[in-house]
Amino acid sequence: MTNQIKVALYCRLSEEDRNKQSESDDSNSIQNQKSMLLQYALEQGWEVYNIYSDDDYTGADRRRPAFNQLLEDAEKRKFNIILCKTQSRFTRELELVERYIHGLFPVWGIRFVSIVDNADTANKGNKKSRQINGLVNEWYLEDMSDNIKSVLTDRRKNGFHIGAFALYGYKKDPDIKGHLIIDEEAAQIVREVFTLFSQGYGKTAIARMLNDRGVPNPTEYKRLHGLRYKQPTRKNSTLWKYFAISDMLCNEMYIGNMVQGKYGSVSYKTKQNKPRPKDEWYRVEGTHEAIIDRELWDKVQSLIEQKAKPFSVGTIGLFAKKTRCMYCGYTMRSNKQTDGRRYLQCSNRHVSKDACIGSFISVPKLEQAVITELNRMSMAYLDKDELEQNVTFNNNLKEKQEALKSTISTYEKKIAEYTKGIRELYLDKVKGILSEQDYLDLSKDFVTQKERLEKLVADTQKQLDTLERKMENGDNRRQLIEQYTNLEHLDREIVEKLIDYILVGKKDPVTKEVPIEIHWNF
Structure with a gap:
């Protein structure tokens, strides 16, 4: 009697296709994929080992948690088959197609099957079609990345806000996409910070005063207001710090200017960003209502310039940032x-x-x-x-x-x-x-x-x-x-x-x- 064939089902929903009711709900697309794969596995008489599901991830994101768990379990030979709706749901990168589907999976004794595009490593005759699919998917990723960048760059140049979250002190206008309106609760803290600094209080002293009153810092404020804001977990992560005050005091967004593009992506294949030169930032004046009036802003900038003078003229601190x-x-x-x-x-x-x-x-x-x-x-x-x-x-x-x-x-x-x-x-x-x-x-x-x-x-x-x-x-x-x-x-x-x-x-x-x-x- 032969052993029962075990199959792992892999589902993925890309960020642009998501349709979720809440953070904890699976999207309709994910549910449809699961139903399709379960039905197919049932028809083939395969035993379902597990369902691996990544929601809100692109096909080029190698940090997908369920995807990486799937690969780890595949290496341990916990199942015989990986089943997807399409090859692109598994990956859109040709490099990963070659590394896993054509390389490691056969070594591990894993068969790869995708239903819609008929990819099946048990059928040696369609290897070229799988490679062509991988190449087409790779081109799709690059073209999509270029198109998205072009659209976002155009919107930034025209002063529209691009980003998942508004700057602390503002919130997204529900009626006009890309426009910011004042969040009065947080804006009061912003005005207080600028006023205190103009009165001679230091950045650390201001941070201490806010912490003593239990005022949540910007990241904690987002979390408390139900925004799906992710940040590294660290001790005292809810506290105001010197650098949060420092960044706030020199941010032109608070006088109504839209400043974006401070960071740019390294490649369409990764979410890693790197700083961009200041002369490459996108800066548009008067795009939204100012929280800080010009007189107070100019006074604060003058004080910052005075305080920022190096220890001796023309030099930087010996152990600065070391x-x-x-x-x-x-x-x-x-x-x-x-x-x-x-x-x-x-x-x-x-x-x-x-x-x-x-x-x-x-x-x-x-x-x-x-x-x-x-x-x-x-x-x-x-x-x-x-x-x-x-x-x-x-x-x-x-x-x-x-x-x-x-x-x-x-x-x-x-x-x-x-x-x-x-x-x-x-x-x-x-x-x-x-x-x-x-x-x-x-x-x-x-x-x-x-x-x-x-x-x-x-x-x-x-x-x-x-x-x-x-x-x-x-x-x-x-x-x-x-x-x-x-x-x-x-x-x-x-x-x-x-x-x-x-x-x-x-x-x-x-x-x-x-x-x-x-x-x-x-």
Whole structure:
């Protein structure tokens, strides 16, 4: 007696086709796909292993959670067949067609079938048609991306708001698409921030005042008002921070000017964005009602310009954006003591009473610590035989590489566990075991933890990519260290070249030492 053939059903709804009643509901299109696939599997006598469903994802998005779970389960041979409505529902990328449908699936013993376009890897005769479908889908993605960009660029140039969410202080006009109207509740806070700054209050002080009153920050405000706003989950994520105040005070949107296009996509195949030069931004004046009058705006900009003058004319702070708090990870800010000396301090400590225990160090002391450590390393390193240096270098990097890969693997396993838990809860909801509200309550923590881990995976992958580039470039430490031995002082160029970042702690009350952890660029 042969084993029962198990089939995995994969459904996907693209963002532009969505038709949802609420965030937790499947779209009609997804439901139709499920019905079609279930009926087909029943007619073939196949046992349904699981239904994998991605709602609001494009065919070029490789971060689809159900899609990646499907691939993981396929590699583990949990089923024999993958069934889709069309090949494009699985992917629109020719690269993935070749990698999985024509490459790995046959190795794993997985048959791929799509109903509408008759793709079937059991039929070797239609391989070329599958490849042509993949190529056509690839062209479709590129053309669609160009068309969308053209339309959005035209609307931006004409001053229409493009974006899922309005800037804090505004909301989308329900009657005119692309027009913003004032959200009076949030606008009051915006006016207060500008007024306080014009009266001499600092950005950190303003953030602290808002936090002491329990005023939700812009991202939390969106969430509280029912907007489907996604943000990385982190400690104190509902608090106002220095940078939120800083960004608000220099945003021309608050005087009625539409400013967009600050970031642009890297490629139509990814959702990653990169900053665009300021002269490439789209700026149209007088597109909506101003929250801040021109007189107050000009006064605030004048104060910002005065406060933003560098520590010494024409220079930038020695450790600017290089030092981070050892306890909360936030970038430390430079301040000036009454005796004229510069020191670095974690601004998060003053944002809220329990946000961070604080880190603090004077710039001269940190400079001396860096020079001392650099000289110590040069003495120890340059005495070593070159072959021994290279072996040590490679071994150290390989150990770090394995550690980072292991960390990513651990995170991904936990993500898979949360994904499985969410899916099981959803199935219980569909079966009527859980009510809609119970499902939302129970799955909320799973979703939060899953998003947190996905952020950690992305951050760790960046570290791994940087490390692997170092391994490819080889050991260049000798040249660097020889160039900067016996230093007495640092300058900004040296700091940029040698230092990735520095973690600084709080002075030990007994030893009087400040914990310092230097992460070098070599």
